[in-house]
Amino acid sequence: ARRRTVRRLIIVASIVALLAATAAVLHTANTIQNDRMIANARQQGMDAYQRGDFAEALVHLSLYNARQPGDPDVTFALADATSSLPDPSRDDTLAAASFALTAASLTPNSIEPVLIEIRMRQRLGQHTELLSAADRALTIDDRSTEAAAARVQALAALGRRAQALDSAGPAAVRARAYPWLVNDLALAEAGASTGRPMAWLSGLVTRLLV
Numbered sequence: 001a002r003r004r005t006v007r008r009l010i011i012v013a014s015i016v017a018l019l020a021a022t023a024a025v026l027h028t029a030n031t032i033q034n035d036r037m038i039a040n041a042r043q044q045g046m047d048a049y050q051r052g053d054f055a056e057a058l059v060h061l062s063l064y065n066a067r068q069p070g071d072p073d074v075t076f077a078l079a080d081a082t083s084s085l086p087d088p089s090r091d092d093t094l095a096a097a098s099f100a101l102t103a104a105s106l107t108p109n110s111i112e113p114v115l116i117e118i119r120m121r122q123r124l125g126q127h128t129e130l131l132s133a134a135d136r137a138l139t140i141d142d143r144s145t146e147a148a149a150a151r152v153q154a155l156a157a158l159g160r161r162a163q164a165l166d167s168a169g170p171a172a173v174r175a176r177a178y179p180w181l182v183n184d185l186a187l188a189e190a191g192a193s194t195g196r197p198m199a200w201l202s203g204l205v206t207r208l209l210v
Contacts, residue, residue: 038067046077054081072106079103079116088123096120097129104136111140111147118150130154 045060061078065071079099085092097120103113114137121130131154137147148167155164 038064042068042071042074046073049077049081054084057081058085070106072103075099075106076103076113079113083116083120090124093120093123097124109140111137111144114140115144115146118147122150122153127154127157131158 041060041064045057045064048054048057048060057077058081061074061081065074065078068074076099079096079102082088082092082096082099088096097117100113100117100120104110104117107113114133117133118130118137121127121133130150134147134151134154137144138151141147152164152167155161155167
């Protein structure tokens with residue numbers, strides 16, 4: 001009876017060991033399959049992005065980014081693709097700004113993701129965030145005309161008109177780059193006194209975006 005019990009225990013132990021080994025093999029196989037799926041998603045997404053198929057790129061790259069966040073190239077591609085969608089919704093624009101902000105943190109010496117964020121903040125009318133992005137872009141490249149114009153726009157929209165004028169550069173420079181700015185700022189007080197400050201601001205932003 002004792003031998004029979006020992007034999008049964010050995011059989012049970014063998015079955016348990018076999019099941020454990022099978023589970024380990026299946027887990028490894030699933031891991032390999034998932035890794036391949038994620039790698040394929042990245043490749044397909046980047047291929048679609050490179051050929052300008054942004055909708056398809058977002059499908060694959062979003063899947064990859066959910067599993068493997070922090071890839072600089074993928075994060076930038078997500079920002080650029082989302083910002084390039086036709087007829088983007090406000091949610092699309094917010095997502096593009098968020099991806100751009102993350103991409104900028106992953107590649108702190110690259111101005112491109114910051115410029116995408118600038119464009120998205122302009123679309124959203126988020127002037128405080130626009131000023132922050134413009135300042136960061138100018139820290140990377142102080143010759144960026146797009147960032148400089150965005151800074152002037154943000155300061156003017158926030159009512160910081162004197163700073164906007166200073167930010168436009170020396171008189172000779174701003175006369176060439178922002179010929180409308182001096183007149184608009186000079187007329188700001190008149191616009192405010194006649195109850196039309198928003199009309200002035202609307203005209204200012206329109207000129208900056210042209």
